Amino acid sequence: MNMLDITFDDAPWMLELKKLPVGATFSAARFLTLTEGEDPIEFDEALQFIENHRILLDVSDLPPITLSGSDALRLKQEAQLAYTGDVTCGLDENDPLKLYLQELAFTPAAGDVQLLAEEYAAGKQHLAEQIVTLSLSRVVETAFSYTGHGVLLLDLIQEGSMGLWQSLLSYEKGDFSEYSQGFISRYMARIVIQQARDSGAGQKLRQDMEDYLDVDQRLLAELGRNAVAEEIAEAMHISVEEVNVIEKMVITARNVERAHEAQKEPEPSPEDDQAVEDTAYFRLRQQIAELLSGLSETDAKLLTMRFGLEGGAPMTPTQVGNSLGLTPEQVVQREAAALAKLRNQ
Numbered sequence: 001m002n003m004l005d006i007t008f009d010d011a012p013w014m015l016e017l018k019k020l021p022v023g024a025t026f027s028a029a030r031f032l033t034l035t036e037g038e039d040p041i042e043f044d045e046a047l048q049f050i051e052n053h054r055i056l057l058d059v060s061d062l063p064p065i066t067l068s069g070s071d072a073l074r075l076k077q078e079a080q081l082a083y084t085g086d087v088t089c090g091l092d093e094n095d096p097l098k099l100y101l102q103e104l105a106f107t108p109a110a111g112d113v114q115l116l117a118e119e120y121a122a123g124k125q126h127l128a129e130q131i132v133t134l135s136l137s138r139v140v141e142t143a144f145s146y147t148g149h150g151v152l153l154l155d156l157i158q159e160g161s162m163g164l165w166q167s168l169l170s171y172e173k174g175d176f177s178e179y180s181q182g183f184i185s186r187y188m189a190r191i192v193i194q195q196a197r198d199s200g201a202g203q204k205l206r207q208d209m210e211d212y213l214d215v216d217q218r219l220l221a222e223l224g225r226n227a228v229a230e231e232i233a234e235a236m237h238i239s240v241e242e243v244n245v246i247e248k249m250v251i252t253a254r255n256v257e258r259a260h261e262a263q264k265e266p267e268p269s270p271e272d273d274q275a276v277e278d279t280a281y282f283r284l285r286q287q288i289a290e291l292l293s294g295l296s297e298t299d300a301k302l303l304t305m306r307f308g309l310e311g312g313a314p315m316t317p318t319q320v321g322n323s324l325g326l327t328p329e330q331v332v333q334r335e336a337a338a339l340a341k342l343r344n345q
Contacts (some may be wrong), residue, residue, distance in 0.1 A: 011042065012145055013034040013049075014049070016034060020053065020055055022054055023053075023055070025055070025058050026255055027061055028054050028061060028196070031046070031057055032197060035197075036205075043197065047193070047194075050186070050190075051186060054182060056186055057186075059146065062149060062196050074152065075150065077090050078097070078147055081153070082148075100157070101140065104140065107136075109133060109134050111130060113176060113177060117171055117176035120168065121171055131176075132161075132165065135164055135177075138184070139157055139184055140157060140160055143188065146192055152189055156191065156192075160188050162187055163180075163183035163184040163185075163188070164184055165178055167182070168180065170185070170244075181190065209246060209249055212232065212236065212243070219232065219235060224336070225332065229244060229318075233309065245314075247316060268280075292309075294342075295338055299338040301323075301324065302320055303329060303338055317329075
């Protein structure tokens with residue numbers, strides 16, 4: 001183990017990522033918040049760890065990157081291209097991207113990729129170029145799916161092509177298309193993550209989480225109940241979809257923190273279990289159980305899930321509604337009525 005490995009073993013991103021199985025998918029937003037304060041060397045080490053363990057960063061929860069000028073116009077054009085697949089959507093005749101896509105469309109692509117990959121792995125190295133040519137259309141399709149994150153399509157295609165080559169170099173057996181797709185997607189996700197970091201997305205995400213918690217607590221005090229996503233969105237001046245993403249990040253962070261705390265606590269002995277029953281916490285749980293016994297079974301379950309009274313993470317009205325067969329509005333109404341009933345007991 002080198003000095004870098006020793007230094008990074010206790011880093012927050014390492015503590016969390018090393019628990020993931022090889023080939024797992026991980027939130028890109030969570031990754032950025034974990035590495036937001038790290039220097040470039042450690043950030044590169046985190047990316048290398050991701051690649052070594054073939055972890056795919058899910059960029060769908062990243063905040064939009066705001067650009068201006070020609071870059072913003074170009075990215076808008078490319079987003080339209082990705083949506084329609086029409087290479088004539090405002091691109092000049094000599095535009096490099098347009099020329100590349102046109103050339104690719106007229107490139108002969110005959111052959112069985114799987115068979116060729118197996119022959120390549122058996123030693124027929126001269127088949128590499130043919131395999132790559134047959135797979136480039138898949139690289140472009142994947143690049144289209146990564147638009148909207150501040151990275152130009154040609155850059156995405158270039159990164160994806162590098163991933164494709166790397167997959168071919170390390171391929172031994174199995175479904176080559178599936179194997180290479182993992183490399184293509186991970187290489188594209190990596191450049192998106194780097195762009196997001198350079199744009200300060202990690203800092204923004206951390207600030208969004210802090211703002212969400214502040215607004216959630218303020219609305220709880222003002223309304224006497226947990227606010228729904230629409231109310232939080234209005235208070236934060238963002239969309240409901242953005243609130244849902246931030247809420248998911250907050251819940252994930254809380255769950256990870258609880259898991260870390262649980263690992264630090266020693267296993268209780270039978271004597272410890274008996275002692276716990278005499279603590280204020282145990283008595284409080286008894287009081288809560290007694291209070292809930294005065295409610296209907298549905299309302300008792302509703303409050304238990306909403307406030308995480310059985311040790312789990314607090315659930316949103318939507319999550320509770322899905323579990324109990326209620327709409328989020330019904331959950332909010334029943335929650336307020338149940339709390340009012342408990343106050344009068």
